[in-house]
Amino acid sequence: MSTAAASSPAAYTGSAAIALTPEALRAHWQGHRRLTRRVIEAFPEDQLFTFAVGGMRSFGVLALEMLSMAAPMVRGSVTGEWETTFDRAPRPKAELLKAWDESTAEIDALWGQIPPARFQETTTAFGQYTAPLYELLLYCVDNEIHHRGQGYVYLRALGITPPPFFERE
Template sequence: MNATATATEQIISPSQLLAHWQGHRSLTRRVIEAFPEKEFFEYSIGGMRTASQLVLELLAIGAPAMKAIVERDEKPYTEAGNALTTKALFLQQWDADTDAINTYFAQVPTEDFGKTFNLFGQYNSPIIHSILYFIDNEIHHRGQLYVYLRGLGVEPPFFWER
């Protein structure tokens, strides 16, 4: 048996990948919801960014990056969000971005996942690698959010309940 994959082999379908990603987003949303309002913006451990700053990064990547991929727009990375002054506004933006991710993801033809795109004008890699990075980055920052919740004495959602 040949251990080398061919270009026609597939382990996971695009719809399964999107469902996996959205499962992570659903869990991250519940983690955000678990934060007390004040601590979402002010609490930090060891000099790390606050929960709101971490989530702002996630909001600056997911939907904007998928839009950039679809439109082949290499504009630089930016974290906007000065208008997000409450946890409720963060959650509202999270939900809007979840819908946008679904919309843009559906516009990426399966054959394009292996194509190279220069995301944010600085990350030149196959589109699938970028999408996997979006998921990995969210998991990483969600782990930080779990530590914050534990530090605050708040029981976080079970990580396996996606």
């Protein structure tokens, strides 16, 4: 295979990884999800949906945003149907954690149904975001990391030491 063909996304057949296999991407994301779950757990119940700094949204609201994207992104990747409604009403921490766990399990259950070549296909998610699927999935990961960082700031402002950011097991 020529160098040009080897570096072309169109040359990807699913049998060799360009940079990261689909399974490695899923495992990486799930590591972030485990850490974000620990950040949710660290919040006092009465501060999860009420505490914010500098006009930003509460961490509970941010966690609901993450939930509205994660499993729906993977589900849409498999089915082509993009859920655009999500209940973002505040809820007890136990319910938020339950929804987080259900979302995590759904990602795991659906991930293997995404054909490897699909990661390179351009798609429009949620009727408005057009990009190759791998970019849309990476956006979900990036968004989670960004909002988790806000959660770290909130926890520190509340006098709570957040979980180490590098511990994703």
